[in-house]
Amino acid sequence: MMKRWQALKRLLPLLAMFSLLLSGCGREDLSVLNPQGPVAEGQLGLITISISIMALVVVVVFVIAAYVLIKFRRKPGQNEVPVQVEGNHKLEIIWTAIPLLLVIVLAVPTIQKVFAYGEDKWNEEGVLQVEVTGHQFWWEFSYPQYDITTAQELLMPVDREVALRLRTADVLHSFWVPSLAGKTDTNPDGSINHMSLSTGNPGTYIGKCAELCGQSHGYMEFRVKAVEAEQFDAWVEAFKAPAVLPEDSQLAEKFRTNCLSCHAVGDQGGFLGPNLTGIGSRETIAGILLNDINGAKGSSPVKDNLVQWLSEPQEVKPGNTMPDPKELGFSDEEIEQIADYLANYKLDY
Known part of the structure; x- marks a missing residue:
């Protein structure tokens, strides 16, 4: 026992070092744990429910296992076979019903939110319509209500829902803004996927392609910029101004x-x-x-x-x-x- 404790003490500094290194592997602006809109908040709620259920199961199983190991361990001089419980209908019903109940508790809100977040809100009153097209290796954003097409930065007003139609111009991509919403694929079969997002917090949110799409998949970043409504209107007006070419x-x-x-x-x-x-x-x-x-x-x-x-x-x-x-x-x-x-x-x- 003493040797095991000494070996564990030698490993503790190594474990601490790895913990420190891993703590720097994430980016706050790419974290689903930092929701900045109702869709992301709902998805974080699902994550919380899932982890809570898993943690509860782990704790209960470990407690029961520890109890059984201590209570029913073989004692010195004890060689008889313990009483067996196979065929105990009550126990079988309990350990079948509990997992089923936990699955139902997790499944109901998951199904509700998954379908709700993929709902087509394109024609709802007051939404900002944006057509998203994935390319190798950049993102195109079109605003049909304003006859504007831009790239790499999706500008949106705060406190206004944005309805997205997502497609691809080439291969499979996946649109993902962790702080605002989950991942939605753009499929090369010509189909269009739908999602929506919104935020009440002005700022810039990092987006990524979440599907391996080629050599520069890891460099396929974009920005979602949430601004006040007045700024958005000014951007639209400035964007539609006549082109300015080089003076030479x-x-x-x-x-x-x-x-x-x-x-x-x-x-x-x-x-x-x-x-x-x-x-x-x-x-x-x-x-x-x-x-x-x-x-x-x-x-x-x-x-x-x-x-x-x-x-x-x-x-x-x-x-x-x-x-x-x-x-x-x-x-x-x-x-x-x-x-x-x-x-x-x-x-x-």
Whole structure:
């Protein structure tokens, strides 16, 4: 017994170190334990019920096991076989009924909430409609009520329910904003899935793709930004303003011919790639390069990230479908100029 205790004492520092390391593995903004809306709160309630039931079962089983081990352990000189209880109908009914009751307690609220959170609220009065399309490896958000399509940042007003229609342009993806709602797949069979979310707390919430979808699945982040209703209206108005192209006419023509064949700015451009309108106001470039607005004085994190992205898109996000600007004939100087232009293409809201 003493040897076992000494061995356990030697393991305690190691266990403490692993506990400390694991405590830093999570991100609060990606935690389902930090709900910021009614859907996430309801899902946390289901998690709490499940864990409570499991903990209750574990405690009861361990208590019974400990009691049996102590009460009915074989004593010195005791060799007779203990009284057997097989065929005891009362006990069999009890240990069959209790698990069944626990399953029912868990199943009823789970079924209610799962169906409720996947309900199609698209046509309900007052909701904000947003069509979500997953791409390799970015997210597209369309607002049919306002004739707006943007990318990587879903802007929504606080205290207003958002009805989502989710689809994919290629492979299976899964839309997930842990602080606001659970995971919903976008299926490549052409079907549309539905979900809704809302929050009363202004702020930025991190979203991820929760389904392995290719080489850069881990880099498929997006943002959900909840703002006051007045800010949302100002964003809509600013987004719909006419496009502003680079001042240099030669650069503007090259940008229009190459970049706007896939992307859009304002009322110009295509729809194959992410819409670039107001990209200088976004918190990230390519979803993962953070635009630190509190960077060093005189620096331009947005421009630096754009230069990095335009210079080596496959290094930043391997497997993406964006052509390398250098292969399209853009020089390093032109990439700098386009990065500067896009970094200053901001929306005031």
